[in-house]
Amino acid sequence: MRRRRATARPTLADVALQAGVSAITVSRFFNAPERVGADARGRIQTAVEALNYVPNLAAGGLASAHNKVVAMVVPNISGPIFAHTLQSLSDGLSAAGYQLLLASSYFSLDAEERAVRAFLGWQPAALVLTSRHHSPGTERLIDSAGIPVIETWDLAQRRTPLQIGFSHRQVGRDGVRYLVERGYQRIAFVHNSAAGDISAKERCEGYSDALKALGRTPLPVTPKDPDPMAAGAEALGMLRAQMPAMPRPDAVFFANDNLACGALLAALRQGLRVPQDIALFGFGDYAFSDKLMPSLSTIRPPAREIGHCAAQHILTLAAGGQPPPHTSLPCELIARESA
Amino acid sequence: MRRRRATARPTLADVALQAGVSAITVSRFFNAPERVGADARGRIQTAVEALNYVPNLAAGGLASAHNKVVAMVVPNISGPIFAHTLQSLSDGLSAAGYQLLLASSYFSLDAEERAVRAFLGWQPAALVLTSRHHSPGTERLIDSAGIPVIETWDLAQRRTPLQIGFSHRQVGRDGVRYLVERGYQRIAFVHNSAAGDISAKERCEGYSDALKALGRTPLPVTPKDPDPMAAGAEALGMLRAQMPAMPRPDAVFFANDNLACGALLAALRQGLRVPQDIALFGFGDYAFSDKLMPSLSTIRPPAREIGHCAAQHILTLAAGGQPPPHTSLPCELIARESA
DNA sequence: TTGTAAGCGTTATCAT
DNA sequence: ATGATAACGCTTACAA
Numbered sequence: 007m008r009r010r011r012a013t014a015r016p017t018l019a020d021v022a023l024q025a026g027v028s029a030i031t032v033s034r035f036f037n038a039p040e041r042v043g044a045d046a047r048g049r050i051q052t053a054v055e056a057l058n059y060v061p062n063l064a065a066g067g068l069a070s071a072h073n074k075v076v077a078m079v080v081p082n083i084s085g086p087i088f089a090h091t092l093q094s095l096s097d098g099l100s101a102a103g104y105q106l107l108l109a110s111s112y113f114s115l116d117a118e119e120r121a122v123r124a125f126l127g128w129q130p131a132a133l134v135l136t137s138r139h140h141s142p143g144t145e146r147l148i149d150s151a152g153i154p155v156i157e158t159w160d161l162a163q164r165r166t167p168l169q170i171g172f173s174h175r176q177v178g179r180d181g182v183r184y185l186v187e188r189g190y191q192r193i194a195f196v197h198n199s200a201a202g203d204i205s206a207k208e209r210c211e212g213y214s215d216a217l218k219a220l221g222r223t224p225l226p227v228t229p230k231d232p233d234p235m236a237a238g239a240e241a242l243g244m245l246r247a248q249m250p251a252m253p254r255p256d257a258v259f260f261a262n263d264n265l266a267c268g269a270l271l272a273a274l275r276q277g278l279r280v281p282q283d284i285a286l287f288g289f290g291d292y293a294f295s296d297k298l299m300p301s302l303s304t305i306r307p308p309a310r311e312i313g314h315c316a317a318q319h320i321l322t323l324a325a326g327g328q329p330p331p332h333t334s335l336p337c338e339l340i341a342r343e344s345a
Numbered sequence: 346m347r348r349r350r351a352t353a354r355p356t357l358a359d360v361a362l363q364a365g366v367s368a369i370t371v372s373r374f375f376n377a378p379e380r381v382g383a384d385a386r387g388r389i390q391t392a393v394e395a396l397n398y399v400p401n402l403a404a405g406g407l408a409s410a411h412n413k414v415v416a417m418v419v420p421n422i423s424g425p426i427f428a429h430t431l432q433s434l435s436d437g438l439s440a441a442g443y444q445l446l447l448a449s450s451y452f453s454l455d456a457e458e459r460a461v462r463a464f465l466g467w468q469p470a471a472l473v474l475t476s477r478h479h480s481p482g483t484e485r486l487i488d489s490a491g492i493p494v495i496e497t498w499d500l501a502q503r504r505t506p507l508q509i510g511f512s513h514r515q516v517g518r519d520g521v522r523y524l525v526e527r528g529y530q531r532i533a534f535v536h537n538s539a540a541g542d543i544s545a546k547e548r549c550e551g552y553s554d555a556l557k558a559l560g561r562t563p564l565p566v567t568p569k570d571p572d573p574m575a576a577g578a579e580a581l582g583m584l585r586a587q588m589p590a591m592p593r594p595d596a597v598f599f600a601n602d603n604l605a606c607g608a609l610l611a612a613l614r615q616g617l618r619v620p621q622d623i624a625l626f627g628f629g630d631y632a633f634s635d636k637l638m639p640s641l642s643t644i645r646p647p648a649r650e651i652g653h654c655a656a657q658h659i660l661t662l663a664a665g666g667q668p669p670p671h672t673s674l675p676c677e678l679i680a681r682e683s684a
Numbered sequence: 685t686t687g688t689a690a691g692c693g694t695t696a697t698c699a700t
Numbered sequence: 701a702t703g704a705t706a707a708c709g710c711t712t713a714c715a716a
Contacts, residue, residue: 066466068404
């Protein structure tokens, strides 16, 4: 049959011919140089440079069933925090010659499933997901994937997948404890349900648990606006408009810093003093959070650390090692001016 | 020779066997379903679901020399702006079934070259780069790559690669014109050379050109601190410490909003009024820029639009079309409070 | 240290 | 509409 080489790119065979060795020796030159004789090595090096040869990784992966690719699904790439995890994961992997395949789910379990299905086709060395909540289809794919799966940004005892993250419930509890210690009496929680962010719901549950344990009544608020900044402002309005019989909250815990920021700017526009009239507390420690005036008190998740740790785990697995199934990385409570 | 199937994953042949057709028919089921008979289609569908079959894309790409992957190199993933381009590129491509391979260069031409070399091994459908400045090695790789290359975030008449972006020199000129129209007399430019960001240098050149055209003297300042916020504060100090014989600048144009933000916060700490005592102007329109008080006047680059346009170009190319070689996307000057 | 042969899972080509 | 066969470019297994 006629050859059907699509590109004019040189192959291993071309390099071998030019260097006067066999193809397998050129293959070894790339994968185990120490097993190639010094003068063969020199001739191969020359040929590679002359031809501008780049190994075809798809072919290599097919032959070895071992692709140097890692796939990650994040809720969104351009968000203020997941990008840090991506960055550190990418850095840790590229140092070891791995490539990163990326997709975003926008907090949609269906989109996540589509991305996972597509990724599996590349037989990646590992699959990194965000959160531990998936569709049944995703679960099925993962189970039959035959490749390591790492769930990040979350932590709960669970079976197969490796987990690297923290407890969102604990974040809710920690925020409440901080606000209570500061003397705040009526603490509300604002949670933008529009996002479909299950982890945010868990932070809210932690908040509720902590308040109930103190004998206080949780006050969850769910604004409707899809834009988080606008939703924050909306929530502030809802809380200020409470029935007069019911005393207004003196502190508000937000599911993320975008919501908190929207509320903070709205509060300032309305002439409210923060934190004297109302204290505001966030989650995420976004880039703007320390630049607001007053600066935003918040909880910083270990975004970079998660990516770094995931990269280490993957390299450990590739080396035949066995990383710990659950890695708990601490969040950091950052006390600033707003609460 | 003994089989060496590494994974237990089902293959096309397994599906074919179960569906009672040949492998090539199953291949058609995925790539051209309309060319498969209705009842064969039904049996194949059943078999695919029963086996949880996912096609091996590396094998398909090898056979067809046509991988549904696009590779992109950005200076950094977690930066405030490139993430938007990544996000829109990823969205545009994943809708068409393409995957995104990602690497970051940290403004290092060598790191870019390494990433390009690794990417080329995947024979991607297209290679998307940031800026038009590359190492000679990268140029060589690109030339012999045989795949479309798109340079983004930059624009200058040039040969092979497609370009999608804007003129950084023009950004420098536009900023100057705005500040001059506002009546500022002595306009400095702050540029953190530590970043190795060639595009920022071009913005500085545009600034210099514009001032010279007006018969004024450019006043470029290059702080040393590697941290951009700190560098902005440092630059402010340098400018305030000018010789008394030389009047202090009344406006400062920063190469990016991080620098401007650092200067803004430092100015407020020093009791300076912005913009009355000193006007500050940035570039990038980062997430915090409209939240500062005073809010930061800046120029917004078409980050999302670039990614979207790149995705369109790639799909056009894949369909055999010929996208325009140079696409100019406008920046938007955003007049806020700081200048 | 180096080579030969077979096979990885898919698609292009040609045939029916 | 469906199939047989030969590639695609590389690596494993075994041999020398």
